[in-house]
Amino acid sequence: MAEPSLSTVKRLFALSANRCAYSKCGCPIVETTGTVTGIICHIKARSKGGPRFDPKQTEEERHAFDNLVLMCGRHSKLIDAEPKTYTVELLREMKAMHERHGNLELSQVEARYAGRLLDDYRDLYITTTGDVTVNRPQKVEFKQVKKTVKITAPEGSIAADRSKRNYVKHLIDRYNEFAAQQPGRKFSFAAIYSDITARFGAKWDLLGIEQFDSLCAYLQQRIDCTMRGGINRGQGYPNYSTYPEFVAKYERR
Numbered sequence: 001m002a003e004p005s006l007s008t009v010k011r012l013f014a015l016s017a018n019r020c021a022y023s024k025c026g027c028p029i030v031e032t033t034g035t036v037t038g039i040i041c042h043i044k045a046r047s048k049g050g051p052r053f054d055p056k057q058t059e060e061e062r063h064a065f066d067n068l069v070l071m072c073g074r075h076s077k078l079i080d081a082e083p084k085t086y087t088v089e090l091l092r093e094m095k096a097m098h099e100r101h102g103n104l105e106l107s108q109v110e111a112r113y114a115g116r117l118l119d120d121y122r123d124l125y126i127t128t129t130g131d132v133t134v135n136r137p138q139k140v141e142f143k144q145v146k147k148t149v150k151i152t153a154p155e156g157s158i159a160a161d162r163s164k165r166n167y168v169k170h171l172i173d174r175y176n177e178f179a180a181q182q183p184g185r186k187f188s189f190a191a192i193y194s195d196i197t198a199r200f201g202a203k204w205d206l207l208g209i210e211q212f213d214s215l216c217a218y219l220q221q222r223i224d225c226t227m228r229g230g231i232n233r234g235q236g237y238p239n240y241s242t243y244p245e246f247v248a249k250y251e252r253r
């Protein structure tokens with residue numbers, strides 16, 4: 001099966017500066033923890049019947065650097081669902097604008113991320129149809145949660161505030177619910193927790209209450225950047241309650 005070469009994906013990833021190419025999106029392609037959330041997209045579809053398919057392209061051209069662009073889960077779905085809006089010209093323009101800020105150097109770690117992007121690509125596509133088809137049934141692993149000894153929440157932490165703690169849990173659950181539906185990915189319920197720890201420097205419930213707003217903004221952005229989150233937003237459905245809505249719904253009982 002024809003596919004982009006690893007060196008092409010490395011070049012794409014380097015020039016993406018680890019950001020989705022969609023104008024002003026800013027979602028990462030690979031999270032700080034190494035979780036790959038972005039997708040290799042074809043400007044002219046990889047197969048007949050797909051969005052913007054060009055029968056005159058050779059297989060080589062289809063998988064070449066010029067025909068590929070890196071986008072987040074949400075935007076990869078959007079550009080293929082609305083090919084009349086997202087024309088070849090518009091996507092080429094986004095790619096060119098985006099790649100101007102990139103840099104061709106890749107660290108060893110980044111080069112590995114490019115390899116993972118290609119692995120995900122292989123998981124995502126099967127031959128011939130233009131539709132995105134999952135190659136193999138997605139395995140969702142439920143890890144046994146270890147019983148923990150209950151400790152008193154430190155004063156001033158998110159854990160010490162019942163409403164705030166429950167709201168963060170609500171966002172984490174929503175993220176995992178949406179992320180588990182993403183096709184072709186190795187999904188782990190634990191990933192979001194380590195992402196938070198890597199980003200904020202401590203387990204989410206031990207963070208200070210002053211970090212509540214930025215933690216919520218981060219989780220909301222992660223939810224919005226999932227494929228399902230993007231579809232909901234496109235259709236005008238909210239992905240989560242705001243904190244005041246949540247408090248009104250769940251806490252005043």
Ligand SMILES: [Zn+2]
Nearest residue numbers: 020025072075
């Ligand atoms: Zn995006």
